[in-house]
Amino acid sequence: MSGSWTGSGGFGGFDPRSSGGKSGMGIFDMLDQLKEEFEKKVGAATSGTRMNKGDVRAAVLALLAEQPMHGYQIIQQIEERSNGAWKPSAGSVYPTLQLLADEGLIKAEESGGRKTYSLTEAGRAEAEEAGGRAPWESQGMKGGGGSKTALGKAGMELAQAAAQVGRSGSAEQVKQAVDVLEDARRKLYSILAQD
Missing domain, CATH: 1.10.10.10 (Winged helix-like DNA-binding domain superfamily/Winged helix DNA-binding domain)
Structure with missing residues (x-):
């Protein structure tokens, strides 16, 4: 998918509280775009680990x-x-x-x-x-490259789980999932804020 999201906060401007960002864009399209953006960012960070x-x-x-x-x-x-x-x-x-x-x-x-x-x-x-x-x-994999790849994998698994809740969860389950994602985003930024 091409284009970008508008909005503040979240990864790539993704705001899980919004109902679609772009007109006509559903949550699954947004998750696909989130996945692509995440792969680009993590891929760029780990490209030095090619053997x-x-x-x-x-x-x-x-x-x-x-x-x-x-x-x-x-x-x-x-x-x-x-x-x-x-x-x-x-x-x-x-x-x-x-x-x-x-x-x-x-x-x-x-x-x-x-x-x-x-x-x-x-x-x-x-x-x-x-x-x-x-x-x-x-290749420096012990110190950082591997951990960045692990971060990418964890992020992809999180996006897949969120998509699954979006596909088969009830309205209450989707609301709970959004709360979990918002909390996870805050916690990730708090890690960066640590000295």
């Missing part, structure tokens, strides 16, 4: 230097350690694991129908050569 080519390889080596893991654990650990800023796809992790195995840097052992990967001596040497610095540390 470089080869970071999956470095991440896999760093994790396997700690302990053997299977592919899904590797994906989960990368997401967790980057505070949600980076979740590589299986389509990037599993080919990297195969490449590392082909290079003799890792080995796979199957148990319980699952392959568990661990470093070989050559892999351990390469991981140590990298200085043990994982991509999520060098």
Whole structure:
């Protein structure tokens, strides 16, 4: 959607107390526009967390230097350690694991129908050569990028919940939801006002 809201307060001028802002604009259109604005703002704030080519390889080596893991654990650990800023796809992790195995840097052992990967001596040497610095540390994800991504995710989930109340809630439930959103907005601004 294009255009902007008029009004004061709220995110992007969104005022949850209004009945539509623009003439003919319903609450769901407003929530869609809120979502787009939020994605733009959060996306701009977190755009520095894009991972470089080869970071999956470095991440896999760093994790396997700690302990053997299977592919899904590797994906989960990368997401967790980057505070949600980076979740590589299986389509990037599993080919990297195969490449590392082909290079003799890792080995796979199957148990319980699952392959568990661990470093070989050559892999351990390469991981140590990298200085043990994982991509999520060098990209600044521990300090801020990941938390901004988590904020974006929480904001999107809040907008989805508000839309659901708008679609299926009673008039009283919608009024209660507006009160909750107004309170949340005030609390968020009070966080910024803290020293």
